Amino acid sequence: xxxxxxxxxxxxxxxxxxxxxxxxxxxxxxxxxxxxxxxxxxxxxxxxxxxxxxxxxxxxxxxxxxxxxxxxxxxxxxxxxxxxxxxxxxxxxxxxxxxxxxxxxxxxxxxxxxxxxxxxxxxxxxxxxxxxxxxxxxxxxxxxxxxxxxxxxxxxxxxxxxxxxxxxxxxxxxxxxxxxxxxxxxxxxxx
Numbered sequence: 001x002x003x004x005x006x007x008x009x010x011x012x013x014x015x016x017x018x019x020x021x022x023x024x025x026x027x028x029x030x031x032x033x034x035x036x037x038x039x040x041x042x043x044x045x046x047x048x049x050x051x052x053x054x055x056x057x058x059x060x061x062x063x064x065x066x067x068x069x070x071x072x073x074x075x076x077x078x079x080x081x082x083x084x085x086x087x088x089x090x091x092x093x094x095x096x097x098x099x100x101x102x103x104x105x106x107x108x109x110x111x112x113x114x115x116x117x118x119x120x121x122x123x124x125x126x127x128x129x130x131x132x133x134x135x136x137x138x139x140x141x142x143x144x145x146x147x148x149x150x151x152x153x154x155x156x157x158x159x160x161x162x163x164x165x166x167x168x169x170x171x172x173x174x175x176x177x178x179x180x181x182x183x184x185x186x187x188x189x190x191x
């Protein structure tokens with residue numbers, strides 16, 4: 001009996017180490033979003049981003065069934081999740097994605113004459129935002145662990161990586177469902 005308990009605790013060590021990274025990674029993602037929303041950008045870039053944002057909203061609004069909209073939103077975010085989990089390139093793609101989100105918030109504020117700070121706070125007040133950030137933090141942490149394993153020329157713990165990526169994908173699905181449900185409750189103008 002004593003031999004089983006230490007082994008079980010030892011198997012949880014990699015998970016605990018990864019879990020300690022999640023708040024740090026989420027903070028870095030948040031800082032990058034705020035940087036994207038805070039830095040100056042040319043008006044032409046902001047108009048183009050706003051047009052892309054509105055086109056995406058129209059695509060989601062044109063779906064006949066809510067589950068189709070959830071699927072579209074989830075599939076887009078699942079591709080992003082996979083890219084974030086890629087060894088070596090995951091952190092670069094995460095920085096690009098988070099900065100682009102911040103820049104899109106700035107574009108919406110510019111085009112709709114709203115406060116950028118109010119939109120960032122609104123984004124952060126949405127529960128789905130935190131689910132997305134946790135899912136992205138899990139994927140990005142796995143990217144870092146896979147990169148470290150490859151650089152050290154050791155076999156990565158793929159079982160744990162796949163389980164955590166499945167958890168992240170589940171969080172993405174829940175988040176997409178919350179987004180579409182909130183949009184349906186509040187009306188067509190809500191993203």
